[in-house]
Amino acid sequence: MQLFASGRDQLLRFWHHGRHRLPVADALRGGVICVAPAVLAAMLHMPLLCWSAIAAFWTCLADEPGRPGFERHCKGLVFGVAGALASACAIAAHALPVLSIAVVGAVAYVGASVRARGPASGLRGLLTATACSVSACFPAHGLDAATHYAVFYLIGCVWATLAGGGLWQTSRTKRAQQATLAYLYAMSSLASRLGQAAHGNRAQLEHGRAELRTKLDAMTVAVANCNGDAPSACAGWVHDAEQAMALLAGLETLLAGGHDAARREAAALLAPAYGQLAAQIDASATRLRNGSSAFRGAVEQCQARLQQTLRACEPAWLATHGSAEGLTWLRANLDLVERLSVLLAREARMDAAPGIVAAPLAAPRKRPRQGQLTALIAEFAAQNAYTRYAARLSVAAMIAVSLARFSGMQQAYWLALTTMFILQPTLSQTVKVSGLRIGGTLLGAVLASALSLFVHDPLLLALIVLPLATGTLAARTVSYVSYILFLTSHFILVAHLGTPVGTPWALAVARIEFSAAGVLVGFLVSLFAWPDREHHRLGSSAAGAIEGTAAYLEAVAGRLAQPAPREPEALRKLRRRACLEIDKLEATIAATRFESLVVNQQAACASVLMQRLKTLVGALCPLEYVNAMLNDADLARLAELAQNAQALITSDASSADIPPSRGFGATPQASSCHAREIEREVSESACVAHLLRSRVLR
Incomplete structure (x- = not known):
């Protein structure tokens, strides 16, 4: 039923x-x-x-x-x-x-x-x-x-x-609107799945954010093809998409890490908020589809209901549990959900966002006519997949x-x-x-x-x-x-x-x-007939995922250590690269399960490694946008944490050249609840990835 x-x-x-x-x-x-x-x-x-x-x-x-x-x-x-x-x-x-x-x-x-x-x-x-x-x-x-x-x-x-x-x-404008609606539907579907996971259905977390990234890419291309004539709302969603992706990744990571009883009870309090967040995104899609004047105030009403639910979560927890374990985790979730809600309801995106002008495409490089047939024959005869x-x-x-x-x-x-x-x-x-x-x-x-x-x-x-x-x-x-x-x-x-x-x-x-x-x-x-098995690619896929994650961790550490903010575009590209490499590893693991009739120990270790790498990226990516709310001491701790995590996942368990980690294994002392949860998730995931690295890359 x-x-x-x-x-x-x-x-x-x-x-x-x-x-x-x-x-x-x-x-x-x-x-x-x-x-x-x-x-x-x-x-x-x-x-x-x-x-x-x-x-x-x-x-x-x-x-x-x-x-x-x-x-x-x-x-x-x-x-x-x-x-x-x-x-x-x-x-x-x-x-x-x-x-x-x-x-x-x-x-x-x-x-x-x-x-x-x-x-x-x-x-x-x-x-x-x-x-x-x-x-x-x-x-x-x-x-x-x-x-x-x-x-x-x-x-x-x-x-x-x-x-x-x-x-x-x-028209190109209509295509941009359709692509934006597809992106919003994928994002609200992800929020709904997070709500089901908060209710206890953890299988919903297995879908991941790959579909949302695909829709985001399609929306970006469709809006760019409008050459500046895209609706301001569509351009605004493109402008805010990476920040929304980072906040959703942080929420998904927190839910995936809430295994103990206290965090599961706290997640049950958050479940209605995720449903209301999905309703707010759907209201934004309706407003985009029918015009801002057709449903004036609908997004704001959804946001108000969500804010009311968020304000009631902590008093409800304190009334039954006091300041027991789980309160820090609950506050970290509340912080991210509230920031995401405010971002998604920002009026500037809906009505006055600047248009995005597509950069002129470079003319395709013409191939020399001499030897073209020979090159084509060589391409057909080449030994590749x-x-x-x-x-x-x-x-x-x-x-x-x-x-x-x-x-x-x-x-x-x-x-x-x-x-x-x-x-x-x-x-x-x-x-x-x-x-x-x-x-x-x-x-x-x-x-x-x-x-x-x-x-x-x-x-x-x-x-x-x-x-x-x-x-x-x-x-x-x-x-x-x-x-x-x-x-x-x-x-x-x-x-x-x-x-x-x-x-x-x-x-x-x-x-x-x-x-x-x-x-x-x-x-x-x-x-x-010349079977192309995926399990042969496990090692190379895992190496690519580790390399991409390590590059992102190093960039995050450098950004947090800088007193003045830098242009985040390079960091976003590294995050996207890490996510794509992790998705490739996940697809390889899923394919290996189809091919193997017995338990594959390497694939099992790779599955755990993939989840830990995904946790490392998901836990740290919200810092691209919320680090202004952290004090200098917390930023310094998290910068060192990211640097130590990068060193751990790039070294084997038998290596003695691991730098000392002040944060690993110690009781978190950060003042921010979100920073403490990041320390817990990153420390645990980096250590597990460090232990599994040699087993997967054999």
């Missing part, structure tokens, strides 16, 4: 606050583009137009709406020509199975290798390879069939490219096409389609995506079958593609399962219109069967 209530609350909260961050206009434009060829296929009884509908959808999927129009058109046309040629080659060689499969393998290798040029290029390369693999499974052969399929594929891509730039466009992934994808594509051709069924192209999408650069990623895809496929097959059960008119079925295609493009930013749910329903209906052989129920069952076979092919290839 509690799980059901939690899921219901999350859905309601997403509906009220989260849906506004979705690119609905872009998704609806893509849905209209995708439904047009499907409607024509139903009206003109031309099944090949469904291949154009698929090509149009893939073009919309690979489009980058935020980029300049000329660049989008060029990339869309190149993508269409490449997909048409790859599809034509696969169908033309259909009579010679060995040649057709070899073509699929070559196109898959090249398409996967393009991933080294960036995620957008990688998606286009993967979709081009998928078009080739799917075409090789079609029951068509000969030059005439190859020409027809290539022409219809190119028509779909050209239509999507031209319509994507010619239909309604979302991307080429190993390309080799695995090539092998998997050839196996999937061979099995599809061997089965002789018209719907066997689902096998190749699934294999191409679930195979990832590492085994752990493949396993994760495979499970999500099977779940989304089952739900999508049920949805498509239910729709076809009540709708028998082909034209009406084609029109239903509009909400499904729109949902597919919009759900990409929500979750992979919801994305696959809409994608499966969309593809099943389009396939039924293109090859109206059998009932949609039969199509759905075939989709599930061949998807399961495709998942199996992808998993076996990832397991046995």
Whole structure:
């Protein structure tokens, strides 16, 4: 019942606050583009137009709406020509199975290798390879069939490219607002999770701040692309984002360190405050969305309720516990929550924040034309993670096409389609995506079958593609399962219109069967073909996390020791670097758990080390903004503390060259409650990291 209530609350909260961050206009434009060829296929009884509908959808999927129009058109046309040629080659060689499969393998290798040029290029390369693999499974052969399929594929891509730039466009200002709303929703979600953790659900702390950092980067880019025309509120959120991140990191660290009974009871008193903090952020998002005059005073009212709750926490604690252990921890939390609340409600950000002008982008450095082809061939042949992934994808594509051709069924192209999408650069990623895809496929097959059960008119079925295609493009930013749910329903209906052989129920069952076979092919290839295991990277990932954390600790010590404040930009960059390195270590540990069937002692030690490094950064980063409230003695103690922690985590447990630490192991004597909690957290975490370092970096 509690799980059901939690899921219901999350859905309601997403509906009220989260849906506004979705690119609905872009998704609806893509849905209209995708439904047009499907409607024509139903009206003109031309099944090949469904291949154009698929090509149009893939073009919309690979489009980058935020980029300049000329660049989008060029990339869309190149993508269409490449997909048409790859599809034509696969169908033309259909009579010679060995040649057709070899073509699929070559196109898959090249398409996967393009991933080294960036995620957008990688998606286009993967979709081009998928078009080739799917075409090789079609029951068509000969030059005439190859020409027809290539022409219809190119028509779909050209239509999507031209319509994507010619239909309604979302302004840069609107994109900046959507990116800011996405950031606010992620921040309020983090505050809500902190409230659940304060209630005792410590598993909520495992989500971390990685998603919030991603949204912050997207917001910064979107606001900068406005060239100074971004709304003042959006620019203000960018201006205050790093400070909000630092305060949230400090709060998360304090909650994660509150293991004893006294701190757990104090956390229960703070739980309502986190819920009210999330409500204040949601009120700010509503104000940003509807204008400052629409909900005047809503943010201030939320802040007033939060301040009232914070003022009642300490008297409630003193009434039951007195000045027992836990009061210092409670005061440290109250201080950070109050500062964060004041920061988030600052009127200057909402109405009078200065615009952020994007710096002019440097012109891309042109490569010399001489030897460009040679360099490209050398890039494809280089020995790196991307080429190993390309080799695995090539092998998997050839196996999937061979099995599809061997089965002789018209719907066997689902096998190749699934294999191409679930195979990832590492085994752990493949396993994760495979499970999500099977779940989304089952739900999508049920949805498509239910729709076809009540709708028998082909034209009406084609029109239903509009909400499904729109949902597919919009759900990409929500979750992979919801994305696959809409994608499966969309593809099943389009396939039924293109090859109206059998009932949609039969199509759905075939989709599930061949998807399961495709998942199996992808998993076996990832397991046995040049496996790229993550546990080999544990040592290097841990070394990077330690190095990044040590650099940040050294910078914090230098900043606290300086009598005059310095420009904090360098410190923020070091903090961001440390956080990204810790996130990389965390991802490597999670991947190692997928790969290992037994307990991995190194991974277990790395997990504890990662948590301690995260604590070191989270405990000290609020000092970037609240050190003005500390006296000189506390600043000197914390500067020495950070310096000693840096020395500890960069030396092995057997090293005798560790500087003496006045703060480690001693009773805290700092006057500030927050400074005392920082001493406790940093001292303990640095010592544990020092002991685990040699075990992880072996």
